Amino acid sequence: xxxxxxxxxxxxxxxxxxxxxxxxxxxxxxxxxxxxxxxxxxxxxxxxxxxxxxxxxxxxxxxxxxxxxxxxxxxxxxxxxxxxxxxxxxxxxxxxxxxxxxxxxxxxxxxxxxxxxxxxxxxxxxxxxxxxxxxxxxxxxxxxxxxxxxxxxxxxxxxxxxxxxxxxxxxxxxxxxxxxxxxxxxxxxxxxxxxxxxxxxxxxxxxxxx
Amino acid sequence: xxxxxxxxxxxxxxxxxxxxxxxxxxxxxxxxxxxxxxxxxxxxxxxxxxxxxxxxxxxxxxxxxxxxxxxxxxxxxxxxxxxxxxxxxxxxxxxxxxxxxxxxxxxxxxxxxxxxxxxxxxxxxxxxxxxxxxxxxxxxxxxxxxxxxxxxxxxxxxxxxxxxxxxxxxxxxxxxxxxxxxxxxxxxxxxxxxxxxxxxxxxxxxxxxxxxxxxxxxxxxxxxxxxxxxxxxxxxxxxxxxxxxxxxxxxxxxxxxxxxxxxxxxxx
Numbered sequence: 001x002x003x004x005x006x007x008x009x010x011x012x013x014x015x016x017x018x019x020x021x022x023x024x025x026x027x028x029x030x031x032x033x034x035x036x037x038x039x040x041x042x043x044x045x046x047x048x049x050x051x052x053x054x055x056x057x058x059x060x061x062x063x064x065x066x067x068x069x070x071x072x073x074x075x076x077x078x079x080x081x082x083x084x085x086x087x088x089x090x091x092x093x094x095x096x097x098x099x100x101x102x103x104x105x106x107x108x109x110x111x112x113x114x115x116x117x118x119x120x121x122x123x124x125x126x127x128x129x130x131x132x133x134x135x136x137x138x139x140x141x142x143x144x145x146x147x148x149x150x151x152x153x154x155x156x157x158x159x160x161x162x163x164x165x166x167x168x169x170x171x172x173x174x175x176x177x178x179x180x181x182x183x184x185x186x187x188x189x190x191x192x193x194x195x196x197x198x199x200x201x202x203x204x205x206x207x208x209x210x
Numbered sequence: 211x212x213x214x215x216x217x218x219x220x221x222x223x224x225x226x227x228x229x230x231x232x233x234x235x236x237x238x239x240x241x242x243x244x245x246x247x248x249x250x251x252x253x254x255x256x257x258x259x260x261x262x263x264x265x266x267x268x269x270x271x272x273x274x275x276x277x278x279x280x281x282x283x284x285x286x287x288x289x290x291x292x293x294x295x296x297x298x299x300x301x302x303x304x305x306x307x308x309x310x311x312x313x314x315x316x317x318x319x320x321x322x323x324x325x326x327x328x329x330x331x332x333x334x335x336x337x338x339x340x341x342x343x344x345x346x347x348x349x350x351x352x353x354x355x356x357x358x359x360x361x362x363x364x365x366x367x368x369x370x371x372x373x374x375x376x377x378x379x380x381x382x383x384x385x386x387x388x389x390x391x392x393x394x395x396x397x398x399x400x401x402x403x404x405x406x407x408x409x410x411x412x413x414x415x416x417x418x419x420x421x422x423x424x425x426x427x428x429x430x431x432x433x434x435x436x437x438x439x440x441x442x443x444x445x446x447x448x449x450x451x452x453x454x455x456x457x458x459x460x461x462x463x464x465x466x467x468x469x470x471x472x473x474x475x476x477x478x
Binding site for chain 2: 040047051073076077080082084085086088089123124178179
């Protein structure tokens with residue numbers, strides 16, 4: 001599986017793909033957020049990921065931990081909303097778990113993704129079924145782990161599929177975290193914007209690992 | 211003295227809240243630093259700004275962090291990780307933003323510990339709840355730590371003041387004081403009272419017979435505010451401890467001066 005490792009440029013391609021998706025769908029994410037939140041998720045994520053890629057244009061760090069520490073800190077300082085500390089924590093923990101290496105094999109990538117997910121759980125204290133990004137990320141991480149024997153690209157594709165299914169399942173849920181929880185039962189019937197952006201994250205990962 | 215960090219989505223909101231709290235403390239208040247907004251004029255919070263603010267006010271007595279809502283809490287929690295190298299206690303307070311900040315600044319100015327300031331901030335809704343007469347309103351006197359036994363009960367029944375020793379042989383002193391300042395035990399007079407009393411080694415309580423509230427701790431602005439004591443009310447102060455008499459003298463002197471705002475006669 002040596003030819004299935006992901007190098008720094010592959011990880012940067014993942015981030016660029018995520019930036020592209022949140023930018024192209026900025027209005028859609030905001031529309032989802034205006035239904036049950038404070039109508040800033042699209043603008044916040046587009047601004048944050050634009051800042052991330054601007055910084056990387058000035059020079060790409062040599063190791064995975066440096067790369068994702070930079071990504072995480074940039075999101076923390078530019079996003080503003082709850083997705084700043086949540087996605088920020090995801091990437092900071094991802095980088096710390098990956099370590100000072102310049103490529104990741106499938107197992108290492110899976111380990112870093114899970115560390116990032118555990119960071120999101122610790123930071124947001126959301127549980128599965130609370131109608132949050134956790135409902136897309138949890139199934140994605142599990143699917144990646146189950147598919148890891150088939151290589152990073154196949155595992156990432158399985159994760160993207162699982163994230164999309166988890167995202168779609170948030171429509172029926174009643175929000176129990178964040179601004180949407182103020183709506184109670186009225187939050188049901190709307191797709192969760194955080195689960196939507198998380199689905200973009202895993203879609204971008206799958207597309208970056210051909 | 212502890213330091214205080216104020217985390218908000220809005221710099222304007224945070225600065226105004228800090229200014230409001232600052233009006234309660236004329237001199238020698240705690241170091242207060244705002245961490246508000248993100249990026250360039252983005253309404254939101256930034257964990258690195260919170261961490262920087264914590265570092266700026268960090269001292270051996272610790273730092274209390276007050277937050278508004280939503281991402282302010284997440285950013286403050288992440289800031290604790292970013293500032294984990296600091297060797298001082300840092301506490302995120304569950305207190306209400308405005309009331310908690312005012313209470314915290316006043317209590318911190320009196321030299322209270324991080325635990326005491328946090329507790330004061332957390333019960334800061336009590337005066338509003340008491341004033342509105344909400345059913346099931348928490349009594350600040352029964353809030354954890356907000357009450358101590360009244361000293362030398364009955365010692366002041368015959369006169370305006372008395373001094374002696376309580377049953378345990380500890381010095382005790384009492385006074386019944388009619389409030390002649392215009393606003394009674396309002397926020398600013400109470401802040402001044404708490405600040406003055408912090409200089410004495412004595413436990414002081416206050417009771418307002420007219421409202422039936424108390425005894426409450428006189429080292430807590432929040433507890434004193436729940437007395438609902440107005441101009442013309444006669445409030446009973448009881449002190450116990452080595453400097454009980456000095457503490458009561460200070461209360462009498464402060465009241466005679468109208469708590470810094472002058473006096474108007476009581477029409478009865």
